[in-house]
Amino acid sequence: MASSSSTSSSENSGPLLYPISHSVPLVPPPPPPSASSRSTPEGFILPTIPPIPDPLVVIRDSRGHRVLPDVSLMPLPVTDGRVTKLVESHPMVVPKCANCAEMGVDCTFSEAGIPCPPCAVLGIPNCDWTDPFWLMENLRRCRDLYLRDERDELVQSVKDNRLPASLFDREFERAERWFYSGAQGAITRFLLNSYATRDLALHGYRALAASSTDASTLLRFLALGVETHVHPVILQAVGARLQDLFSAMLS
Ligand SMILES: [Zn+2]
Ligand SMILES: [Zn+2]
Incomplete structure (x- = not known):
């Protein structure tokens, strides 16, 4: 029988942290036969599929973080x-x-x-x-x-x-x-x-931008990035590097 409970994460829709946690006891009692369970002529209950409740769901822990279930010991x-x-x-x-x-x-x-x-x-x-x-x-x-x-x-x-x-x-x-x-x-x-x-591209672009001192190259990257749907978080990281370079030039 499946058990339920924990393997955590945090808010919002992006890929997040899902640390595995086994703090919640495993193996809930088997669910009672649901209304859709049927008795067979042979005298046993035909199990409901999907089971009710279904253990294969994303749940939230006590802090509101998303958690993946533990379904097996x-x-x-x-x-x-x-x-x-x-x-x-x-x-x-x-x-x-x-x-x-x-x-x-x-x-x-x-x-x-x-x-x-x-x-x-x-x-x-x-x-x-x-x-x-x-x-x-x-x-x-x-x-x-x-x-x-x-x-x-x-x-x-x-x-x-x-x-x-x-x-x-x-x-x-x-x-x-x-x-x-x-x-x-x-x-x-x-x-x-x-x-x-997770965040490999962000860390990579950030490292590349940090290593560049050529503002024109970074500006070209930003223009190309907007055209090619590079995620705004990466464009912001490159933009921040540009700002640093301009500030250094002006000081
Ligand atoms: Zn995809
Ligand atoms: Zn895809």
């Missing part, structure tokens, strides 16, 4: 093949983040937590691929597909007398644990990817 390592499959899964045939769609440029999806190349090089902080809400939605989609298959398979096994009805719940919970152990690894890998790629 036995997470797979981030290098496990199942984890890789989850972070590399994408519902679109030709994935395109909202920023690239708006700019009309090609987009590339590598894996969850890593921004697409255009967003990365332009310093755009809110690429869909680094959005924890997008991650949760994608994990929910993968889980629901998997658990529906498992549920159907188990129901058929009971009907065919290959599985006692009394063992249905146990087997379904085993399938849930199997999925959530991979999902927890995917969440951790997402966080690591986010940490590793």
Whole structure:
């Protein structure tokens, strides 16, 4: 059974810090059968998919920071093949983040937590691929597909007398644990990817601007940057360097 609770961050819509925290107890009690759960003729409750409540959601901690859930006590390592499959899964045939769609440029999806190349090089902080809400939605989609298959398979096994009805719940919970152990690894890998790629462009441009003493080059960069959708935060960093150079010239 999935558990819920913590893995934190901060406000606003950009890619943020999501420190992993295990301070909140794991494993809530199983949810009661919901109105949409159905009893089968064989006498067991057909589990609701998606589960209610759903553990795969972005929540907020006591300080109002966004947190990613803990959904397994036995997470797979981030290098496990199942984890890789989850972070590399994408519902679109030709994935395109909202920023690239708006700019009309090609987009590339590598894996969850890593921004697409255009967003990365332009310093755009809110690429869909680094959005924890997008991650949760994608994990929910993968889980629901998997658990529906498992549920159907188990129901058929009971009907065919290959599985006692009394063992249905146990087997379904085993399938849930199997999925959530991979999902927890995917969440951790997402966080690591986010940490590793966050603000790379901003720091890079800031370092390059700081190393330049040529105001005309920086002015040309600003003009080009506005045309090519370089994020305003980077333009501000270059602008601040220009101001420093002009102040030094005038003093
Ligand atoms: Zn993109
Ligand atoms: Zn993007």
